[in-house]
Amino acid sequence: MDNTSPKNPDLMEKNQEAHLDDTISDNFAPIAEVPEDEEAGYDEEGRSKELTKTPTNGSHVGALASRTLSLVRTRESGRDLGPPPDGGFKAWSQVALGHFVIFNTWGYINSFGVFQSYYTESLGRPPSDISWVGSIQIFLLFFVGTFSGRATDAGYFKAILTAGALLEVFSIFMTSLCTQYWQLFLAQGVGQGLGCGLMFCPTIALIPTYFTKRRAIAMGIVASGSATGGLVFPAVVMRLLPQIGYGWTMRILGFISLGTLIPCLLFMKQRLPPRRSGPLLELAAFKELPYVCFASGMFLNFWGIYVSFFYIGSFGRNILGVDQETSIYLLLVMNGIGLVGRLIPNLMADLYTGPLNMLIPFSLATGIVAYCWATVHDLQGLYIFSAFYGLFAAGIQSLFPATLSTLTTDLKKTGVRMGMVLSVVAVAALIGSPIAGALIERDDGEYLYAQMFMGSAVIAGTITLIGARLAKLGFVLQRA
Numbered sequence: 001m002d003n004t005s006p007k008n009p010d011l012m013e014k015n016q017e018a019h020l021d022d023t024i025s026d027n028f029a030p031i032a033e034v035p036e037d038e039e040a041g042y043d044e045e046g047r048s049k050e051l052t053k054t055p056t057n058g059s060h061v062g063a064l065a066s067r068t069l070s071l072v073r074t075r076e077s078g079r080d081l082g083p084p085p086d087g088g089f090k091a092w093s094q095v096a097l098g099h100f101v102i103f104n105t106w107g108y109i110n111s112f113g114v115f116q117s118y119y120t121e122s123l124g125r126p127p128s129d130i131s132w133v134g135s136i137q138i139f140l141l142f143f144v145g146t147f148s149g150r151a152t153d154a155g156y157f158k159a160i161l162t163a164g165a166l167l168e169v170f171s172i173f174m175t176s177l178c179t180q181y182w183q184l185f186l187a188q189g190v191g192q193g194l195g196c197g198l199m200f201c202p203t204i205a206l207i208p209t210y211f212t213k214r215r216a217i218a219m220g221i222v223a224s225g226s227a228t229g230g231l232v233f234p235a236v237v238m239r240l241l242p243q244i245g246y247g248w249t250m251r252i253l254g255f256i257s258l259g260t261l262i263p264c265l266l267f268m269k270q271r272l273p274p275r276r277s278g279p280l281l282e283l284a285a286f287k288e289l290p291y292v293c294f295a296s297g298m299f300l301n302f303w304g305i306y307v308s309f310f311y312i313g314s315f316g317r318n319i320l321g322v323d324q325e326t327s328i329y330l331l332l333v334m335n336g337i338g339l340v341g342r343l344i345p346n347l348m349a350d351l352y353t354g355p356l357n358m359l360i361p362f363s364l365a366t367g368i369v370a371y372c373w374a375t376v377h378d379l380q381g382l383y384i385f386s387a388f389y390g391l392f393a394a395g396i397q398s399l400f401p402a403t404l405s406t407l408t409t410d411l412k413k414t415g416v417r418m419g420m421v422l423s424v425v426a427v428a429a430l431i432g433s434p435i436a437g438a439l440i441e442r443d444d445g446e447y448l449y450a451q452m453f454m455g456s457a458v459i460a461g462t463i464t465l466i467g468a469r470l471a472k473l474g475f476v477l478q479r480a
Contacts, residue, residue: 084209085210094269097264097268098206098207099228100225101203101225101268103229105226106223106225107225107229107232108233108253110230111230111234111335112137113327114234116131116313116314118324119133120314122246123181123184127314127437128434128438131310131434131436133185133189135430135431137188137189138306139193139426140197141196145426148198148419153274154275158265158269160199161199161264161265164196165195165199165261166195167198168191169257171195172192173251173254174191175188176249176251207222209271213350215405216349219402219405220346220398223346224342224398226342230335240252282420285417285420286420291417293465293467293468293471294421295425297462297467298400298421301428301465302425302429305396305454306429306433307432307436307454310433315382316382319446330386334390337387337394338391340394346358346402349399353479354478356465358395359396359403362399367456367459367462370454370458373385373447432457436453
């Protein structure tokens with residue numbers, strides 16, 4: 001008979017107690033030494049997992065096991081955080097502050113159409129050259145997310161956000177001094193792009209940790225910062241540029257950014273404890289077909305989506321003959337209607353469909369409207385196009401991070417998994433608008449080639465997103 005048979009229950013219980021005490025003393029090392037699969041003690045709603053074991057013999061053994069697991073949780077987080085608040089002042093204040101971060105990142109980028117037409121004239125460079133400034137800015141905003149997202153997971157949210165804010169404000173002030181193309185490329189393109197990248201991914205990774213059922217609308221409110229920024233920055237440029245000149249206009253934009261970012265640095269707060277160990281990339285995510293299809297679909301969407309934002313002003317001036325002020329109004333319409341497009345779809349996704357189910361029709365509508373740009377031949381038609389395109393493209397922009405958060409089952413890995421998709425999308429954003437600029441030049445200043453490229457890219461992205469939906473749930477009609 002086996003010597004471990006319970007001939008002496010008291011002796012066996014004593015041995016088990018000693019074994020558990022040894023486990024406690026052996027395993028409570030610094031947090032960085034904990035294996036990743038033990039460290040990630042939070043479920044998809046941010047609650048501490050009850051990693052309980054069923055005691056095989058004796059209530060005292062069960063008590064020791066409970067004590068061991070309690071200490072594991074204490075070492076990891078200091079306390080059981082419970083589920084995300086999903087509302088209340090603390091959660092919604094983070095949303096409001098996140099709105100200001102996106103105001104200063106995507107809001108500035110969505111305003112690039114103003115700078116595109118101004119720089120093309122003042123520097124005497126072709127449209128494709130100028131569009132590289134905006135494209136490298138978007139590329140770095142996305143690409144830096146791989147690193148800033150992982151740093152956020154590791155607990156460095158505040159440091160990364162502060163570094164990004166300082167770099168962006170500094171770059172805006174340096175842009176005010178630029179007189180040559182290479183200076184502009186370094187200051188507004190590279191410098192501001194890096195600053196935006198350090199702030200963007202940590203912010204969109206932070207917000208989902210405060211919400212469950214209201215996550216999509218919370219992300220929509222944050223994303224609508226790109227619409228408010230897309231209204232404020234062009235309006236300031238339109239009013240001040242003729243009065244005080246380029247240099248001081250850019251400095252005013254810098255002061256606006258400084259004033260709206262300071263509260264974010266002071267009051268935004270990371271909710272979950274750090275996951276200090278773990279890789280920069282989680283390559284296992286690319287073995288998940290829904291994740292891969294989603295990343296591919298968003299690559300195609302962002303390959304074409306910003307062509308209109310960059311070139312709507314120059315199209316109005318070069319093809320329809322409108323003045324500078326009218327071309328800025330067109331961009332204001334596109335960004336202004338986007339405020340509705342960022343809120344309503346996310347609210348409907350929360351209440352009824354889920355973000356992926358809502359993203360697909362908005363992507364399809366954006367592609368169709370993009371093709372319709374080729375039929376515009378007067379100012380009234382261009383205003384109508386701007387309104388509809390701004391509405392549907394805004395839905396893509398706001399539903400993108402909300403959908404991505406639903407493909408991440410462990411919220412403590414939200415930063416790194418979001419960062420990987422952002423890096424994929426970065427390449428599309430980098431080359432999309434310059435390709436359109438080159439197509440305009442090839443078409444002797446006409447826009448048909450660029451318009452067809454934009455529409456085709458977004459439609460291809462729609463088809464790929466449908467593949468992500470089928471890979472996730474098949475043909476079942478349910479939230480996704």
